[in-house]
Structures are given as structure tokens and as C-alpha cells.
Amino acid sequence: MSKKFTNPFSALETHMSMQYVYETTKAYASPTNAYFNFHTQPTQRASLNQYYQMAVATLTGKNLKLFTTRCTDVRFNTYLYLTKYGTNSLPVIMDSAWNSLILKHVQGISLHPIIEELAQTFHKHQIFNLPMHDHVQYENQINxxxxxxxxxIMTQAFQKQYTSWITKFRSTGLYYDKFLDLVASKTDLFEVHSLLIQRRAMNGMMPQFGDADFIDSTVEEILQEQAKPILDKIWxxxxxxxxLGILSKRETDINGTQTLRLVFFVGKEFSDWYKFDQSEFYSELSPFLIEQGANRxxxxxxxxxxxxxxPLYQGQEHNYYDFNQQFTGERLKILRAQLVGSDFWLRINGHHPTIKVERKLY
Known part of the structure; x- marks a missing residue:
């Protein structure tokens, strides 16, 4: 069980994949761990990784006590302290009443099945509303x-969902790795550029029939139609x-904006720095840039x-990569964590991967 529900990332990859979720969904005020006042709304959200870690600890731990009379690093009241499990779990329990991702305030998202199941169980039992003055009764209800x-977690329905989620996540990672291998076979030097194709909500809603920006198509169709001429011209x-290759990444945010991010891998022959707006690639992209009502x-x-x-680092932009340079491997892990790793935590429209290879060399 413990091996099955293991976080596949390093600490850095976990942080960067979560940070990408924060930035694209706009659902979190801060990517840092939550400090919690146990009687009020949290000042910062618990991360999805904290939910995941609590779920794994619950499934694998032998001692799930929240409170102890022995002195620990966290005091709960005059006579009680929090155990390690309690310190990690109580912020998650209380946060589940407010968290925008857990409450699905971001339209169309699906969370990792184990996080989804934990949150649903919290809401079924309403444990974030339980009085905490009698810690014995409180702990019994939590248990x-x-x-x-x-x-x-052990039902057939859940196991089927979990297997589907993880299988698609691993397959996406393999496709991405093969794509990057193709890029590496052509050059050691390259830049990565992304373009946002967005359909924005107006007053919290997509344009309706009779509105100036209304289009009689699904949001997905609109995004794909706007992307096609760009993809065709650039390729x-x-x-x-x-x-050398193009990926796409589907995103959404708490304001209702639906995004298709096109990610371009552009080869370089030399390491000379120049402004992006002076490049041939930018000159081909610039005619497509628009800011018109619902469309951006x-x-x-x-x-x-x-x-x-x-600011430039060693005379280069942060989206410049050289396979022969120090720390490029770590930086590429960060890029992979953002594009692929974010799918471990959250997807859009079911279990389908959010990343797709749009164009590749062969």
C-alpha cells in the first residue's frame, strides 16, 4: 500500500509542479505551507501535496492520534500537544472547508483521486465543523x-479511477521524454517559448447568445480553431x-478563463543573446497577438x-537551455514538473492529460 501511493517527485519537483498549479489556476494566495489558526479561516491554503501526504499517512500509519499529553513542537491548548500526524493533518482538515480547488470553484477540474476521495469523505462527515473542546470525542469522530x-480507497470503483489516473500520467511522461529526445537529437542549444490562447469569462460567465463575443461553439473548439493557423504557420x-517541436497545455483558472498554452521549442546555433522581439520566430507570432473582449x-x-x-543569468534568459551546461538537467526537471508533473495533481475535463504533442520532427 505505501509503495503504491508514493509521491513520484523530488522535493524540488513537488514544489515546482505545485507552484505551476497555483499560478495557472490563481486559486492559491501562496505556495507555502499553511499556518493555521484552528478557529478561523486559514491565512494560507494547504497545498494539494499536503492533502496527498495526509492521505498516504492515514493509509500507512499505525498511530493516527492527533493529540498527546507529551510535549511536542506544537501546543494545542494548556494541557495538550499535537502529534506529528496531528500537526500535518489538522490544517488540511480545516482547510477543506475553504479551499477553492477542493470545493471545485475552478470550473471543470479533476483532482488526483486520492485527494478527491479524502476531501469528499471530510465533507460527508463535516469534520471541519466539529467542536474541538472535547478532544477525546473529537478524535473519535475523526477516526x-x-x-x-x-x-x-479499497473499493473497485476507486481502484479503477486511481489506475486510470496513474497510467495516463506515466504515459504522458513517456511521450514528453521522447519529444525532448527528438529536440536533443537536433541541437544542444534551445529556447522554450509559450503563447497563451484564452477564452475569458465576462462577469464570471462565458459570452452568451446575443453577446457581442458569443460564438456558437464549445470553448474547446474555439481554442483549437484559434490555435490551428498559428500551429500551421509556425510549423x-x-x-x-x-x-523543433510544439506542445500544448490546457489550463483554467478561478475566474473562468480557459487557456490553451502553446509551448514552442526553438533551436539555436549559437549562445549569443538577443531580445526575443528581434527574432524571426517573434515576427511570425506577433500578427496573432490580440486583446479583444473574451478573446486574448x-x-x-x-x-x-x-x-x-x-534578469539575465550568466548572460542568458531563464528559458534558454544548453545540454552541455551545468545544472541544465535540474532546470529541465523543473520544466518537466511544470508541464507534466502538474497533471499528477489536477486535470481538466476528466482524467485526460492536459499536455499534448502538437507537432514534432518525426
Missing amino acids: RCLSDFKVS RNREKNNV IALGDIPSMNSGLQ
Whole structure:
């Protein structure tokens, strides 16, 4: 059981994949761990990784006590302290009443099945509303809730969902790795650039019939229709613009904006730095940039895949990669964690991967 429900990331990859979720969904105020006042709304959200770690600890731990009379690092009241399990779990329990991702305030998202199941069990038992003055009774009710969670995890329906989620996650990782191998077979030097194709909600809703920006198509169809001429033009001219491959990444945020992020891998022959807007690639992209009501096409805002966002490092942008340079492997792990790793925590429209290879060399 413990091996089956293991976080597949290093600490850095976990942090960067979670940070990507924060930035794209806009559902979190901060990516740091939650400090919690146990009687009020949290000042910071518990991360999805904290939910996941609590679920794994619940399934594998032998001692699930929340409180102890022995002195620990965290005091609960005059006579009680929190155990390690209690210190990690209580912020998650209380956060589940407020967390925008857990409450599905971000339209169309699906969470990792084990996180989804834990949150649903919390809400079924309403444990975030339980009075805490009698810690013995409180802990007994929490234990009943967690016992229910353990039973639901072993049902056939859950195991089928979990297997589907993990299988698609692993397959996506393999496709991405093969894609990057193709890029590496052509060059040691490359840049990564992303373009946002967005359909924005107006007053919290997508344009309706009679609105100026209304289009009688699904959001998915609109995004794909806007992406097609860009993909066709850039790929057709790849001998001039040096584009070696293109990915797409589906995203959504708490404001209702639906995004298709196109991610371009652009080969370089030399390491000379120049402004992105002076490149052949930018000259081909720029005619497509728009800001019209519900529709927006703009350069991305993630430093690992866009230039001009942070000060140069060693004379280069943060979206520049050299396979022969120190620390490039770690930086590419970060890029992979953002594009692929974020799918471990959250997806859009069911279990389907959010990342797709749009164009590749062969």
C-alpha cells in the first residue's frame, strides 16, 4: 500500500509542479505551507501535496492520534500537544472547508483521486465543523471519518479511477521524454517559448447568445480553431524560425478563463543573446497577438518558458537551455514538473492529460 501511493517527485519537483498549479489556476494566495489558526479561516491554503501526504499517512500509519499529553513542537491548548500526524493533518482538515480547488470553484477540474476521495469523505462527515473542546470525542469522530476513507480507497470503483489516473500520467511522461529526445537529437542549444490562447469569462460567465463575443461553439473548439493557423504557420516555416517541436497545455483558472498554452521549442546555433522581439520566430507570432473582449492571445508569463520576465543569468534568459551546461538537467526537471508533473495533481475535463504533442520532427 505505501509503495503504491508514493509521491513520484523530488522535493524540488513537488514544489515546482505545485507552484505551476497555483499560478495557472490563481486559486492559491501562496505556495507555502499553511499556518493555521484552528478557529478561523486559514491565512494560507494547504497545498494539494499536503492533502496527498495526509492521505498516504492515514493509509500507512499505525498511530493516527492527533493529540498527546507529551510535549511536542506544537501546543494545542494548556494541557495538550499535537502529534506529528496531528500537526500535518489538522490544517488540511480545516482547510477543506475553504479551499477553492477542493470545493471545485475552478470550473471543470479533476483532482488526483486520492485527494478527491479524502476531501469528499471530510465533507460527508463535516469534520471541519466539529467542536474541538472535547478532544477525546473529537478524535473519535475523526477516526470514524478516516476509517470510512480507508474503506472507500479499497473499493473497485476507486481502484479503477486511481489506475486510470496513474497510467495516463506515466504515459504522458513517456511521450514528453521522447519529444525532448527528438529536440536533443537536433541541437544542444534551445529556447522554450509559450503563447497563451484564452477564452475569458465576462462577469464570471462565458459570452452568451446575443453577446457581442458569443460564438456558437464549445470553448474547446474555439481554442483549437484559434490555435490551428498559428500551429500551421509556425510549423510550415520551421526551417526559418528553427522551431523543433510544439506542445500544448490546457489550463483554467478561478475566474473562468480557459487557456490553451502553446509551448514552442526553438533551436539555436549559437549562445549569443538577443531580445526575443528581434527574432524571426517573434515576427511570425506577433500578427496573432490580440486583446479583444473574451478573446486574448498573448505571450506567456512563466520564466522557464518565456523570456524577458527575470534578469539575465550568466548572460542568458531563464528559458534558454544548453545540454552541455551545468545544472541544465535540474532546470529541465523543473520544466518537466511544470508541464507534466502538474497533471499528477489536477486535470481538466476528466482524467485526460492536459499536455499534448502538437507537432514534432518525426
